[in-house]
Amino acid sequence: MTNEEIAHVFEAIADLLEIKGESIYRVISYRRAAESIRAQGRRLEDLQREGRLKEIPGVGEAIAAKIDELLTTGKMDFYERLADEVPPGLIDVLRISGVGPKKAARFWKELGVTTVPELEAAARAGKLRELPGMGARSETAILESIERMARRQEGRIGIGIARPIAERLAEKLRHLPGVEVAEPAGSVRRWRETVGDLDLLVAAVSPEEVLRSFVAFDEVERVLGQGDTKASVEVVGGLRVQLWVHPPDRFGSALQYATGSQAHNVGLRERALERGLSLSEHGLKRSEGGEILCAREEDVYRALGLPWIPPELRENLGEIEAADAASLPTLVGESDLQGDLHAHTDWSDGRATVEAMAEAARELGSSYLAITDHSPSLGALNGLSVARLRQQRQEIDRVQKRIGGSLKLLQGAEVEILADGHLDYEDEVLAELDLVIASLHVSLRQPQAQITERLMGAIRNPHVDMIGHPTGRLLGSRAASDVDLESVFSAAADHGVVLEINAQPDRLDLNDAYARRAWQVGCLLAINTDAHRPDEFRLRRYGVGMARRGWLPGLAVLNTRSADEVVGWLRGRG
């Protein structure tokens, strides 16, 4: 059972308990545990074996016992009894915007509604408006919300799509009269791998004007709500966008608030209370009266006795404590990257020549680039035979001469780890290469022991320098392979093999939690674009986002080193 699956069960428990009318704090406890489980870079079954489940923040006696039962028996008595009591179909009813636990419970108890289709039928029959506190408008709103939900397939969209939309909208907002600052906030600013909606923040003196212009943007398909200081709209594709407008002298607290995460904000507010302060998006209030205005985010953190915390860390996963202890890491930044160690050309499945890729890398300021095309077993991807691999070396040398010394070209390969664990080139061929990445593209659903051993075998091969996209997941379409990453990390650390953070937005593999864990146990990482076209080198920022979310300093990332250092490092490995 994966951490994700276990977290999902606890979220379902939280929803059902909330509908049942249980103490909200008990509900919050289950939600917090679920979030915390998701953020673990380790499998719960490993932690269970070591008796360390209770070390997970938000997991105490009761929840640890429930995880234990789930892992041991595959079931949980408490959850099953709860599901008998409260129909689980109501969890989907909660997803309808405008419906929370109170209304869901009322629909269930007073109308016998247990699923979304049943709720839709009841609404069409005009039964909802008969309930106290409900009217015809609520009924219509619920029907519209159900329709929207049906139209929109995916709940969350990838950062690779969301981030550019957010940046474009922010740019449009900046051009409106009276707008001093416009910034994306929310999970997009924290570089989460997927986002549920976009949050945008504007500093302006007259909010009405900005909000009026915003809801009239071409992209806006419908206005979901609009008040004096904020508006919520749906843009093309069903993506929800919220805009907050705040006065410039309160922009810092507003940006801090809108950036979240919710868990981080709760942590800060608790800290504020300890200091006789009350924190909101408007600033800080002193309990004895008086207010602290925060024009900049730094002002908020300073008032709480903390250094500014980078948005990528704001998940309440130890960053507040680390800030308090002045031990926040100096995170790797995009400008720290000096080269890219994973890219394809038209020799295999890339779309551009070696030369075009080299030029593009150089334009982006890289001082080295490893060309790493596929190996022959990947026929569909035009993998290189040994003969073609050697020809490619000539071509790389030719391009190197032509472009001169400002960009060092390396010849590598992304070598397939075959289903039986063998590598796709013989050792003598691997020895000719400057850099060897070993990756899995086939037989990704092998049982854990088998697929883990494939990776371990590759790591033990002295010619292998790096493991590419270690889990093989594709966001939204393919789950991670069942790899025992803890063993892989430990072997990689022992053999000095680098683990990739693949920056393709649908991969982001390793993810934040695993990257953090890998660095913690002594692995070196690399942020690679796996570019197949010249413009894809720009995707590196998504890899950097993941690395920063994984608390990585520049030191943890091989390609923050200079060309000479990387070449020296590779030679040193033989």
Next chain:
DNA sequence: GCCGTTTTCGGCCCGACTGTTTTCAGTCG
């Protein structure tokens, strides 16, 4: 249900918006 320089019990974040209301509950972020 968790947690602890207010510690083993009693706390547990804050405000806007909406729709239904004559003062507020529910939802949302």
